[in-house]
Amino acid sequence: MAVTGVTATTSIAGQKGAYPQNSGFDDYFLWQVEPVNPDPRYKDPVIYTRDGSKSFQGEYGPDLFAAFAKKFIEKNRDTSFFLYYPMVLTHDPFQATPDSQDFSASKAKDKSSPAYFGSMVAYMDKKVGEIIKTVQEQGISRKTLIIFAGDNGTSPSIISVLDGKEVKGGKGRTTVYGTHVPLIAYWEGVVKPGQVNHNLIDFTDILPTFLETAGKEKPADFHTDGTSFYGQLLNKKNAAKRDWVFCAYDPKWGSFKPATWIQDKQWKLYQTGEFYDLQQDPEEKYAIQTTNLTPREMAGKEKLKQQLLNILQPGR
Numbered sequence: 001m002a003v004t005g006v007t008a009t010t011s012i013a014g015q016k017g018a019y020p021q022n023s024g025f026d027d028y029f030l031w032q033v034e035p036v037n038p039d040p041r042y043k044d045p046v047i048y049t050r051d052g053s054k055s056f057q058g059e060y061g062p063d064l065f066a067a068f069a070k071k072f073i074e075k076n077r078d079t080s081f082f083l084y085y086p087m088v089l090t091h092d093p094f095q096a097t098p099d100s101q102d103f104s105a106s107k108a109k110d111k112s113s114p115a116y117f118g119s120m121v122a123y124m125d126k127k128v129g130e131i132i133k134t135v136q137e138q139g140i141s142r143k144t145l146i147i148f149a150g151d152n153g154t155s156p157s158i159i160s161v162l163d164g165k166e167v168k169g170g171k172g173r174t175t176v177y178g179t180h181v182p183l184i185a186y187w188e189g190v191v192k193p194g195q196v197n198h199n200l201i202d203f204t205d206i207l208p209t210f211l212e213t214a215g216k217e218k219p220a221d222f223h224t225d226g227t228s229f230y231g232q233l234l235n236k237k238n239a240a241k242r243d244w245v246f247c248a249y250d251p252k253w254g255s256f257k258p259a260t261w262i263q264d265k266q267w268k269l270y271q272t273g274e275f276y277d278l279q280q281d282p283e284e285k286y287a288i289q290t291t292n293l294t295p296r297e298m299a300g301k302e303k304l305k306q307q308l309l310n311i312l313q314p315g316r
Contacts, residue, residue, distance in 0.1 A: 021050070029068040031061060031088055040108035041088045042095050060098050062089050066127040070134040077138040080214070085131070089124040090117060092155055097123040114157045132186060141188040145213055145233075147206070150181030172256045174249055176282040191233050200265060202245045205229050244304065246311055262308045267300040269308060275301050 020028035031041040032048045039046035045061035047054055056064060069085050093112035096102040097119050128148060135141045154160060154169030154177075161167070170177030183201055185191050204226035211218060212230040225246070231239025243264060250258045260271040268276045268284070275288045277297070288297060 025084075027072070029065065031065075041091075042093075042097075042108070043103070043106055043110075044108040060103075062087065062123060062127050063098070066130050069131055073131075073134050073140075074138060077140050082210075086151070087124060087127065089127070090120040092157075094120060094155075094157075099123060099126075112157075114155075117155075117158050136188070142190070144187065145190075146186040148182065148184040148186075149203075149206075150183075152181065153178035172251065172254055174247070174259050174261065175284050176278065179247070185233050187233065192235055195235060197232055198265070199229075199232060199241050200243070200245050201229055202226065202242065205242070209233075244307055246308070260312075262304050262311070264300075264304065267297075267304055269301060269304040271308065271312070 020030065028049065030048050031039065031045055032053075041061045043060055044055065044057050045059065045064065047056060047061070047064060065085070065088070069083060072081070072083060093110065094114055094116040095110050095112070096106040096116055099122070100106075100116065100119050102116075132141075132146065135144050135146065153171040153173070155171050156169045158169040159166050160169070167177060170179075172178060202225075204224055205228065206226065208218070208224055208226045208228040209230050212228040213233075218224075227240050227242045229239070229241075232241065244262055245264075246262045248258075248260045249256075262269055263278065266277065266279055268278050273290065274284075275290055275297075276284045276286075277288060290301070293301065
């Protein structure tokens with residue numbers, strides 16, 4: 001199997017194991033995060049490859065990344081391959097795109113402006129469309145699974161509108177606006193278009209899903225907390241589903257505090273004991289007073305509490 005990575009937006013230069021060649025990638029074309037004075041990722045980007053780094057003056061990073069991805073797909077159309085493409089869009093700094101009239105006069109080090117966020121989202125859609133079109137043109141859309149997913153909530157500087165309600169970005173926070181992200185699957189002729197799945201999916205589910213999709217058995221020494229959602233992609237009646245999601249959050253940036261919690265679609269329980277009804281209070285403004293729980297609330301909390309103890313105190 002050919003393996004490549006197009007961009008890597010969370011690696012730290014010089015950190016052991018941070019580079020793609022240390023993680024099983026055969027080829028890569030990436031923007032590398034630097035801890036101080038990071039290189040530009042949009043206009044005039046600095047790109048790292050197996051041959052070293054290069055500054056692409058007058059170019060736009062997302063165009064270069066997409067071009068590399070499309071070439072990789074074309075080259076490997078007759079074999080199995082894995083393409084990992086963590087897009088730099090739509091991360092800050094929010095800057096003009098080539099489709100903006102401000103682009104020609106813009107500079108690589110321009111300050112971030114939320115006014116450009118909408119056009120960056122549109123440009124991201126454009127690049128994703130190009131990838132899908134390439135897969136179709138190469139005649140492999142019926143044997144290629146494409147998964148598009150967000151990695152965290154939107155920047156707090158961005159105000160979006162959801163169902164007619166203004167929503168402030170929750171990136172870095174543990175509420176639904178920081179942790180509930182888009183997940184879209186495309187597989188022509190296999191995944192039924194237009195279906196909406198309301199089941200819980202966790203990022204630990206991605207690897208076992210890929211293994212099952214590829215028809216590969218899990219190695220004997222392979223351990224994961226993930227649950228394959230391959231059956232759900234195929235809309236099978238008895239497809240495996242997860243009942244809860246566990247998260248241990250230990251931020252190393254900003255003023256955010258560590259937090260550990262478990263949740264299902266209705267309830268959320270923190271290790272600290274805070275308990276919320278996510279259907280009624282998605283922003284977690286009002287913790288449920290645990291001294292006066294209804295029978296329904298008590299059952300929901302007790303179920304999550306036992307699961308949390310099983311995770312934090314295995315074999316107790």
